[in-house]
Amino acid sequence: MTYETAKSRFAEWGIDTEAALMRLAQVPISMHCWQGDDVAGFEQRSGSSGGGIQATGNHPGRARTPDELRADLEFAYAMIPGQHRLNLHAMYMDTNETPERDEIEYRHFVSWVDWARDQGLGLDFNPTFFAHAKADDNLTLSHPDPGIRDFWIEHGRRTRDIAAAMGTALGSPAINNIWVPDGMKDLPIDRQAPRARLEASLDAMLAEEQDPATMRDAVESKLFGIGVEAYTVGSHEFYLGYAIRKGTLLCLDMGHFHPTENIADKLSAVALSVGELLLHVSRPMRWDSDHVILLNDDILAMGQALISEDLLGRTHIGLDFFDATISRTAAWVIGTRNMQKALLRAMLLPLERLKEAEETLDFTARLILTEELKDLPYGAIWEEFCKRDDRPAGAQLIGELTRYQTGVAHRG
Numbered sequence: 177m178t179y180e181t182a183k184s185r186f187a188e189w190g191i192d193t194e195a196a197l198m199r200l201a202q203v204p205i206s207m208h209c210w211q212g213d214d215v216a217g218f219e220q221r222s223g224s225s226g227g228g229i230q231a232t233g234n235h236p237g238r239a240r241t242p243d244e245l246r247a248d249l250e251f252a253y254a255m256i257p258g259q260h261r262l263n264l265h266a267m268y269m270d271t272n273e274t275p276e277r278d279e280i281e282y283r284h285f286v287s288w289v290d291w292a293r294d295q296g297l298g299l300d301f302n303p304t305f306f307a308h309a310k311a312d313d314n315l316t317l318s319h320p321d322p323g324i325r326d327f328w329i330e331h332g333r334r335t336r337d338i339a340a341a342m343g344t345a346l347g348s349p350a351i352n353n354i355w356v357p358d359g360m361k362d363l364p365i366d367r368q369a370p371r372a373r374l375e376a377s378l379d380a381m382l383a384e385e386q387d388p389a390t391m392r393d394a395v396e397s398k399l400f401g402i403g404v405e406a407y408t409v410g411s412h413e414f415y416l417g418y419a420i421r422k423g424t425l426l427c428l429d430m431g432h433f434h435p436t437e438n439i440a441d442k443l444s445a446v447a448l449s450v451g452e453l454l455l456h457v458s459r460p461m462r463w464d465s466d467h468v469i470l471l472n473d474d475i476l477a478m479g480q481a482l483i484s485e486d487l488l489g490r491t492h493i494g495l496d497f498f499d500a501t502i503s504r505t506a507a508w509v510i511g512t513r514n515m516q517k518a519l520l521r522a523m524l525l526p527l528e529r530l531k532e533a534e535e536t537l538d539f540t541a542r543l544i545l546t547e548e549l550k551d552l553p554y555g556a557i558w559e560e561f562c563k564r565d566d567r568p569a570g571a572q573l574i575g576e577l578t579r580y581q582t583g584v585a586h587r588g
């Protein structure tokens with residue numbers, strides 16, 4: 177079906193496809209650097225990923241250097257319509273020096289900033305509280321040893337300064353997202369003390385005021401991780417309360433809740449109490465497995481919540497998945513495009529009509545509408561979106577992804 181035919185099919189429902197295409201082009205997705213190298217990072221002194229997160233698989237083509245990772249990212253962005261962002265972790269420093277985590281400085285990341293500027297990308301940032309000897313107890317900011325807490329507080333402080341410098345350099349605030357792996361394998365006696373220590377450490381880390389035009393703090397909760405099955409210090413209730421009281425962003429990772437919970441449902445609930453949200457869009461399979469996101473019901477619901485509840489303006493969309501059993505570049509491209517497709521579908525809904533049916537309690541009309549709308553030609557609108565930005569779709573995309581993967585397969 178041609179775009180023009182599809183456009184008139186949508187117009188019959190009062191839907192303006194041109195407005196949707198323009199709107200979608202304005203939505204940046206923050207693509208996570210760690211899908212490109214299985215969360216290994218580029219520190220000379222790094223350890224294993226630890227912290228209960230681990231990429232599984234050994235598909236050829238893992239990026240081994242910052243240059244390889246940037247080349248892979250350039251290819252991936254060239255396959256994705258729109259202008260986007262890169263979400264960088266502190267462990268992805270690009271330097272011949274060997275700074276400890278509590279010694280990192282902006283200059284260790286300046287090559288990323290120069291590259292991002294050239295590529296027209298915004299940057300987001302994260303302290304790395306895992307893959308380090310001082311995180312081996314699975315306790316960092318909540319560790320009972322004040323020396324260990326101070327080490328991580330200093331690391332976190334430095335990442336805020338680096339994020340602010342990145343935001344200043346690129347003219348777009350960097351979201352600095354805090355996730356700590358802290359927890360216990362078996363049942364704790366005192367669940368309160370580590371949480372009180374985590375709160376005090378976060379307060380110390382965030383004490384210096386930063387300009388929100390350059391950087392913003394986010395906190396990411398979690399249910400459990402491998403090795404910390406019994407107790408996570410930074411649980412959802414902990415961080416929800418913290419974000420509300422301290423005015424940080426709240427990060428909702430779709431893999432960090434009980435498997436039957438609907439994460440899209442949480443947006444409108446927490447948005448009444450927190451100003452801005454960060455999403456880690458992911459696909460948990462029975463646990464926080466971080467599978468590449470599909471265009472499935474969960475992602476469609478997330479897109480719909482963002483559009484229908486008008487939350488796009490205060491939600492930063494980041495991705496968090498890592499699969500080492502498939503082409504890593506294809507994983508980025510497929511996942512990011514799926515997020516965009518979910519947003520596009522939501523932008524192509526006749527929302528006023530649907531909301532009116534709901535407001536008047538005409539649930540029959542609402543059901544008829546939602547089901548009939550599923551037959552509209554969304555694919556033709558998406559293809560037009562790709563075409564206008566000179567991005568491939570369908571068989572052409574498959575060819576490009578295969579060609580690139582073949583070219584990087586020789587890497588160890």
Ligand SMILES: C[C@H](O)[C@H](O)[C@@H](O)C(=O)CO
Nearest residue numbers: 210229302355429456496
């Ligand atoms: C690498 C990220 O910081 C990490 O995936 C974190 O966001 C997370 O979700 C841990 O489970």
Ligand SMILES: [Mn+2]
Nearest residue numbers: 396429456496
């Ligand atoms: Mn996450």
